[in-house]
Amino acid sequence: MEKDESLDCKGLMCPMPIVRLAKKMKEMQVGKVLELVVDDPGSKEDVPAWCSRTGNELLGMKQEGNVFFFYIKKKVA
């Protein structure tokens, strides 16, 4: 999937992937797509929850082994 930036949070557990995701998205411009790479199993629920709560768009997710790749489009400034 197309992406503008990537953020590797492998090895980090809740709450750090979400805290880093929020910080990273704050730095990005509206319309850009972030790839978030995580292996916290809670992320499967947490990342979609963050997207819906903050109004950003989850374009897709894939899983390779224990690693999740989320593609998130920044929708709100």
Next chain:
Amino acid sequence: MAGKRLVMVVSEGTFDKAMESMMIANTAASMGMDVHIFHTFFGLPLLLGNADPKLPGEMAPQTEMMKEKMKSVGAGDYASQKKMAVELGVHLYACSTSMELMGITKEHLTPGVTILGAAGFLNIAADSDMQFFIG
């Protein structure tokens, strides 16, 4: 959508309660929520600048091991979570009566902490969407 208000009362100061309160608070702030934490009774010493909480009772000797595990998953220690909370705009409150009971003065507290009483906190809680009690 963003902007929901979360209020928490923290009335215990052990490592588990301390970390739990900050981890929830920092996640909430990262979700765009407006977070307010009232520290009262044994939760108040967590707002001391040098707070280094321990696990409760007989588990206390295992605190260092737990702290190492927390660090290994990126969550750091209580001090770093508290610092992060201040940076993320989480509002930290010290209960004025607990301060008097414990002989804690403003100078001892982490910078950025607001001192208030129950009425001040209830006024904030009255307009909240979620209320958590950590104790």
